Structures are given as C-alpha cells and as structure tokens.
Amino acid sequence: MIIGGANVQDGRTFEADVCIVGSGAAGLTLALDLARRGASVILVESGGMVFQKQSNDLLDIELGGQSTPALIAGTRERFFGGTTNHWGGVCRTFDDFEFEPHPWVPNSGWPFGLDALDPYYTAAAALLGLPEVRRTYDPEALGVADRPALVRPTERDLQAAIWRRVPLERVRMGPWRKDEVSSNPKIQCVVHTTIAQIHPGPSGEKITSMEGRTFSGRTLHFRARDYVLCTGAVENARLLLASDAVVPHGLGNEHDLVGRYFMDHPANVLGQLLLTDPDAPASQEEHLAENELVGWTTTPAARRAHKLQGFMSWVFPRRPPEKLPYELAIRELVQPLGQRQKPSSSRYLNIVINWEQSPNPLSRVTLSPKLDALGIRKPHLHWAVTAEDLASAKKSCELFSVAVARAGLGRVHLEEVAGPVITMGGGHQMGTTRMSIAPKDGVTDVNGRVHSLDNLFVGGSSLFPTGGWQHPTFSIVALALRQADFLSSRHR
Ligand SMILES: Cc1cc2nc3c(=O)[nH]c(=O)nc-3n(C[C@H](O)[C@H](O)[C@H](O)COP(=O)(O)OP(=O)(O)OC[C@H]3O[C@@H](n4cnc5c(N)ncnc54)[C@H](O)[C@@H]3O)c2cc1C
Structure with a gap:
C-alpha cells in the first residue's frame, strides 16, 4: 500500500x-x-x-x-x-x-x-x-581476440575489466x-x-x-x-x-x-587518446555487447608495488574530436541504451577516470545551524582530498598511459590531475x-x-x-x- x-x-x-x-x-x-x-x-x-x-x-x-x-x-x-x-x-x-x-x-x-x-x-x-555475478575479460570468449587491444592482456600494471549494465526495464x-x-x-x-x-x-x-x-x-x-x-x-x-x-x-x-x-570516486578527464591510425579496425573493446562495458584498472600487484589506491578508466566511444565536457560525458553514460550515439571515427578519444579516496576522518559531514523548510538542520560537507590520494591518481594515470603506448595503438595526452579539475564528484558518496x-x-x-x-x-x-x-x-x-x-x- x-x-x-x-x-x-x-x-x-x-x-x-x-x-x-x-x-x-x-x-x-x-x-x-x-x-x-x-x-x-x-x-x-x-x-x-x-x-x-x-x-x-x-x-x-x-x-x-x-x-x-x-x-x-x-x-x-x-x-x-x-x-x-x-x-x-x-x-x-x-x-x-x-x-x-x-x-x-x-x-x-x-x-x-x-x-x-x-x-x-x-x-x-x-x-x-x-546474467552472472562476475564476467572475466576474456577476448577469446568474447569473440574479439583478432582485434587490437588498447591495453595488452599481458600488460603487467593494468588489466581490462568488464562491467555489466542493469537491463533497461530495471x-x-x-x-x-x-x-x-x-x-x-x-x-x-x-x-x-x-x-x-x-x-x-x-x-x-x-x-x-x-x-x-x-x-x-x-x-x-x-x-x-x-x-x-x-x-x-x-x-x-x-x-x-x-x-x-x-x-x-x-x-x-x-x-x-x-x-x-x-x-567519493572523484572523476576526471584523464586526457585524450590519440589513435595511431584512426581508420584502423576498431579495438576489441568497441566490439562488446551493449549491456557490457570495458575499462581498465590497476592490478593488485601494481597497487602493492606503487602503494596505490583503486583506479578505473574508460575510453568514450569514437566521437567528434572536441574534448567532451564532464557533464556531457555523464549524460552519455546514463542515457537509455537505445539512445546512445553510434560511434563515429575520430583520432582523439576522451578518457575518463574515477579514483579511490583514502578513508580520511577529516573528510566529513556535520550539521549547519541553518534549517531546511521542515525545520531540520542542513548538512555541511567538508570534503577533503589528501596529497596521497592525488599522488596515487596521478601515478595510476601514468601507468595507464604507458600501458597504452606499449600496446602501440595510440598515445595518451595526459591532463594534470590537480587543482579544481579533481573536484568532480563521481556520484558515489x-x-x-x-x-x-x-x-x-x-x-x-x-x-x-x-x-x-x-x-x-x-x-x-x-x-x-x-x-x-x-x-x-x-x-x-x-x-x-x-x-x-x-x-x-x-x-x-
Ligand atoms: C549521475 C549518477 C550516475 C550513477 N551511476 C551509477 C552506476 O552506474 N553504478 C552504480 O553502482 N552507482 C551509480 N550511481 C550511484 C547510485 O545512484 C547510488 O549508489 C545509489 O542510488 C544509492 O542508493 P541508496 O539507496 O543508498 O540512496 P538513494 O538512492 O539516494 O536513496 C535515498 C532515499 O532516501 C530518501 N530520503 C532521504 N532523506 C530522507 C528522510 N529524512 N526521510 C525520508 N526519506 C528520505 C530519498 O528521497 C531517497 O529516495 C550514480 C549516481 C549518479 C549521481
């Protein structure tokens, strides 16, 4: 009822x-x-x-x-x-x-x-x-093994990962x-x-x-x-x-x-991926089904070796070469599946990242003395990012760029992970x-x-x-x- x-x-x-x-x-x-x-x-x-x-x-x-x-x-x-x-x-x-x-x-x-x-x-x-809890990224099983990979399966610091999308009706x-x-x-x-x-x-x-x-x-x-x-x-x-x-x-x-x-999982535009050959056959990641996404994350071994927090990166589908503003990128992600734009060939692709913050007691919600319309004290958010958080995100970006360069499909133009660009929330509070x-x-x-x-x-x-x-x-x-x-x- x-x-x-x-x-x-x-x-x-x-x-x-x-x-x-x-x-x-x-x-x-x-x-x-x-x-x-x-x-x-x-x-x-x-x-x-x-x-x-x-x-x-x-x-x-x-x-x-x-x-x-x-x-x-x-x-x-x-x-x-x-x-x-x-x-x-x-x-x-x-x-x-x-x-x-x-x-x-x-x-x-x-x-x-x-x-x-x-x-x-x-x-x-x-x-x-x-359909299942975990899907391993396996190019053979996915039927895309003949396509070039942006990050090679043998890469030591980065690995491809698959995300599932909830079907439209749910x-x-x-x-x-x-x-x-x-x-x-x-x-x-x-x-x-x-x-x-x-x-x-x-x-x-x-x-x-x-x-x-x-x-x-x-x-x-x-x-x-x-x-x-x-x-x-x-x-x-x-x-x-x-x-x-x-x-x-x-x-x-x-x-x-x-x-x-x-x-939160702060979100950044990591930079642009400059493809070596924009007319080459699309990479294997672009051939995945509509309800699956592929991205990259640092391996546990790399995280131990470099003392890193978590990190994930995504390349947006082939689109016009302008830098994609963050808000537009998010809108693209949350669009109903049927309305997503068909990729168009382009030399530059945007790479978006989300990174993990350390649990920091100084990053906190308290109460403001101001009241809302129902007489309840409003929240005050003091969001704090540590120097270690930033250093971890920056190192992860470098590892990603090096992995892409090693695979030979393109190169990444890195943006600086610092200053106001970091303060874009991931919506994951x-x-x-x-x-x-x-x-x-x-x-x-x-x-x-x-x-x-x-x-x-x-x-x-x-x-x-x-x-x-x-x-x-x-x-x-x-x-x-x-x-x-x-x-x-x-x-x-
Ligand atoms: C743009 C965007 C995209 C996202 N995409 C993803 C994604 O792809 N994958 C993913 O895992 N997560 C995603 N998230 C995060 C996801 O939306 C949240 O993790 C999830 O909705 C949290 O669920 P919840 O039930 O804890 O809170 P909410 O869904 O926020 O629900 C809280 C509810 O409590 C009610 N409420 C609040 N205060 C009171 C009160 N005092 N009395 C009565 N009711 C109250 C609110 O009205 C609301 O209905 C995204 C978030 C954003 C913003």
Missing part, C-alpha cells in the same frame, strides 16, 4: 516489525525482501512518486573543504526510487583485494571478506537481471518496483513524509519511535522493533547527528565518528557510518547496526569502510539482501 503522508490525520502512528527510511536502491531492496520473508514493513519516503522541486530542495547542503557544487550537484534524488532515478546501472562486484586492509592506505579494509557477501552478490545479480528502481510495493499487504509505504527525528528511550540504548514531517504541517509517528536508515551517505549521517535530544552530539556518535570518512568490529573504529557493526543502539540499523554505501574503485550500487543491493537475511532471522 502507498499512502500520501500529506493527507494522513495529524499525529497518526504507524506500526510494523521494521521501519525503513528512504526508498532508493538500499531501502526498496530491503523492504521488499523483508516482506517476502514475512516481516511487516513501513517504508517512509521524503519525496513523492515523481520528482518535485520542493522535496528535492531538502537536499540543500553547505559546502566546505575541497567541496564544490560540481561534486554534489545532481548526485542525489529525493523521490520514490531515490538516486536510481538517474543512475547509470553499471554494476561490478568488489574483488577480494578491496576487502583487505592495505598497509599503505590508513584506515583501509572491511570487517569481513568477500565470502561474507558473495552469496548476496549472486542474489543481487538475479534480482537486477544480470534501471529505474522506482518505476520497476512500484507495483510490487503498492500491492504487497506487508508493506505500508508512506510518501511525502520526511523523517526529522529519531527518538531513543530514556536510557538512550533503544529507539522507540521516529518522527516524520510533511509540507502540509502534519507530524506522523512510526514505531517498530527495528529501524533502518537508507537515506544515502550524507543524509544518514545528518539524521543521526540531528537526533541529539536525548544523546548529546547525536545517535551513535559516542566516538565522534558519525559523518567522518566521507569518500560513501563512508559516513562505516562498519567496524570495535565501536572505537566505526559507527556500525558487521550487520549495519549502530554499535551503541540495540535496534537502529543503517543501509547503503555509508557503511563502506573503504570505497574501492568499483561502482557502489551492486554492493549496496547485496548488503541490503544480507541485512534482510539478518533482520528476519532476528525477528524469528
């Missing part, structure tokens, strides 16, 4: 086994899987069923540090389906290397290994309509899953209702209710055995920090860690409620439960203690399925 909060009687209380806040990739996956397993669920969504400026304006954020509007603009959506209303649908698992702590990257590593998530990656692939998770939500008797989905406060009991160890506000002036209450915040990395931290009426400095913030370790074994090292435990609260959980990429280089949403969905498993067994 989908209920418009604006017209509900003021003061009404909703009750269920689990209350989930936010209907994006994490919240929708969790709600529907919990309902499938027999739990009753309240799903509270701030926006309505379609984009509305009034709801989206609640995302307004103060920027500090190296944050720029380009880092954050257009990276979040406030309506049913959340940011999957404009994501690119590009999926890849984390590899086991990304779960390990890397001695050259402070604060890196996950509290569990790939084996803990692998069964849920399988379930996530089935859910999202991906990319926009709101429209895809709306009917399942509205027809499910186990789910009460309350839209146009923004959670403003999380109320703990007097001991501060258990949540007793959440308070929602509407633009029509109603205050609604939500009671459940367990509560899960799935509002994105900035808003999850904001809600915990803003709920400070009983516990000073906010919920789960005993060690001053809520909001810290904010990470992570890390603000990181998981850890010990409460002093993170906000949440291995199940996403806030360490200091018995029944408050967090979902989404704010749980990631290390960002890796892979796109986050496939892992967000896998984590949500894992959390559904855990929460339903807890109720049983």
Whole structure:
C-alpha cells in the first residue's frame, strides 16, 4: 500500500516489525525482501512518486573543504526510487583485494571478506537481471581476440575489466518496483513524509519511535522493533547527528565518528587518446555487447608495488574530436541504451577516470545551524582530498598511459590531475557510518547496526569502510539482501 503522508490525520502512528527510511536502491531492496520473508514493513519516503522541486530542495547542503557544487550537484534524488532515478546501472562486484586492509592506505579494509557477501552478490545479480555475478575479460570468449587491444592482456600494471549494465526495464528502481510495493499487504509505504527525528528511550540504548514531517504541517509517528536508515551517505549521517535530544552530539556518535570518512570516486578527464591510425579496425573493446562495458584498472600487484589506491578508466566511444565536457560525458553514460550515439571515427578519444579516496576522518559531514523548510538542520560537507590520494591518481594515470603506448595503438595526452579539475564528484558518496568490529573504529557493526543502539540499523554505501574503485550500487543491493537475511532471522 502507498499512502500520501500529506493527507494522513495529524499525529497518526504507524506500526510494523521494521521501519525503513528512504526508498532508493538500499531501502526498496530491503523492504521488499523483508516482506517476502514475512516481516511487516513501513517504508517512509521524503519525496513523492515523481520528482518535485520542493522535496528535492531538502537536499540543500553547505559546502566546505575541497567541496564544490560540481561534486554534489545532481548526485542525489529525493523521490520514490531515490538516486536510481538517474543512475547509470553499471554494476561490478568488489574483488577480494578491496576487502583487505592495505598497509599503505590508513584506515583501509572491511570487517569481513568477500565470502561474507558473495552469496548476496549472486542474489543481487538475479534480482537486477544480470546474467552472472562476475564476467572475466576474456577476448577469446568474447569473440574479439583478432582485434587490437588498447591495453595488452599481458600488460603487467593494468588489466581490462568488464562491467555489466542493469537491463533497461530495471534501471529505474522506482518505476520497476512500484507495483510490487503498492500491492504487497506487508508493506505500508508512506510518501511525502520526511523523517526529522529519531527518538531513543530514556536510557538512550533503544529507539522507540521516529518522527516524520510533511509540507502540509502534519507530524506522523512510526514505531517498530527495528529501524533502518537508507537515506544515502550524507543524509544518514545528518539524521543521526540531528537526533541529539536525548544523546548529546547525536545517535551513535559516542566516538565522534558519525559523518567522518566521507569518500567519493572523484572523476576526471584523464586526457585524450590519440589513435595511431584512426581508420584502423576498431579495438576489441568497441566490439562488446551493449549491456557490457570495458575499462581498465590497476592490478593488485601494481597497487602493492606503487602503494596505490583503486583506479578505473574508460575510453568514450569514437566521437567528434572536441574534448567532451564532464557533464556531457555523464549524460552519455546514463542515457537509455537505445539512445546512445553510434560511434563515429575520430583520432582523439576522451578518457575518463574515477579514483579511490583514502578513508580520511577529516573528510566529513556535520550539521549547519541553518534549517531546511521542515525545520531540520542542513548538512555541511567538508570534503577533503589528501596529497596521497592525488599522488596515487596521478601515478595510476601514468601507468595507464604507458600501458597504452606499449600496446602501440595510440598515445595518451595526459591532463594534470590537480587543482579544481579533481573536484568532480563521481556520484558515489560513501563512508559516513562505516562498519567496524570495535565501536572505537566505526559507527556500525558487521550487520549495519549502530554499535551503541540495540535496534537502529543503517543501509547503503555509508557503511563502506573503504570505497574501492568499483561502482557502489551492486554492493549496496547485496548488503541490503544480507541485512534482510539478518533482520528476519532476528525477528524469528
Ligand atoms: C549521475 C549518477 C550516475 C550513477 N551511476 C551509477 C552506476 O552506474 N553504478 C552504480 O553502482 N552507482 C551509480 N550511481 C550511484 C547510485 O545512484 C547510488 O549508489 C545509489 O542510488 C544509492 O542508493 P541508496 O539507496 O543508498 O540512496 P538513494 O538512492 O539516494 O536513496 C535515498 C532515499 O532516501 C530518501 N530520503 C532521504 N532523506 C530522507 C528522510 N529524512 N526521510 C525520508 N526519506 C528520505 C530519498 O528521497 C531517497 O529516495 C550514480 C549516481 C549518479 C549521481
């Protein structure tokens, strides 16, 4: 059932086994899987069923540090389906290397290994309509072995990798899953209702209710055995920090860690690839199927040897020779598959990169004294990039350029990875409620439960203690399925 909060009687209380806040990739996956397993669920969504400026304006954020509007603009959506209303649908698992702590990257590593998530990656692939969890880049199997390769398979520092795209009919998770939500008797989905406060009991160890506000002036209450915040990395931290009426400095913030370790995958134009022969047969990567993408990443051996963080690079299809502005490049990526432009021959191709930031406690979300239209304190983002982050990105670019030159297909004209060009967000916000074994090292435990609260959980990429280089949403969905498993067994 989908209920418009604006017209509900003021003061009404909703009750269920689990209350989930936010209907994006994490919240929708969790709600529907919990309902499938027999739990009753309240799903509270701030926006309505379609984009509305009034709801989206609640995302307004103060920027500090190296944050720029380009880092954050257009990276979040406030309506049913959340940011999957404009994501690119590009999926890849984390590899086991990304779960390990890397001695050259402070604060890196996950509290569990790939084996803990692998069964849920399988379930996530089935859910999202991906034919398999991992596809190895194998030119023979792909039938493109006779084509020239931009980076040779024997290259020692770089390797080709394959990403899968979610099929068109499942990319926009709101429209895809709306009917399942509205027809499910186990789910009460309350839209146009923004959670403003999380109320703990007097001991501060258990949540007793959440308070929602509407633009029509109603205050609604939500009671459940367990509560899960799935509002994105900035808003999850904001809600915990803003709920400070009983516990000073906010919920789960005993060690001053809520909001810290904010990470993204900053995006840059690495430079232009100058093809040796623009009329030569296209390289093997251009022959892959529409729902697959190929890119390049540094090998674990190269990362150990050069002390590097993660890195991925993509060459945009053959296009006119002008430099492709970043915004246009992103639009190209997120376009529905059928509308993507046919490649045209050109001597210059743009190369775009995303790189991993180290988990840095000084990169953080705090609260501004300013209030939004519903009286909730706005978030302030101090995004910090370290000199080591930049040096790692720069070295990775060099390794990529050398690998391309060695393959003999072309040469890369490198742009400088420094200054304002780095502050383009990848739209992959992570890390603000990181998981850890010990409460002093993170906000949440291995199940996403806030360490200091018995029944408050967090979902989404704010749980990631290390960002890796892979796109986050496939892992967000896998984590949500894992959390559904855990929460339903807890109720049983
Ligand atoms: C341009 C772009 C392209 C992208 N492409 C890819 C890609 O190809 N592959 C990939 O893996 N990732 C991609 N991403 C990232 C992806 O969109 C996110 O990782 C994913 O949507 C996060 O899911 P989530 O459920 O955690 O948060 P969201 O999807 O942001 O959902 C959060 C939900 O919470 C609601 N909410 C917020 N605050 C409140 C509140 N107080 N009360 C009630 N509800 C609230 C919001 O309205 C929203 O519905 C892309 C992002 C951008 C910006």
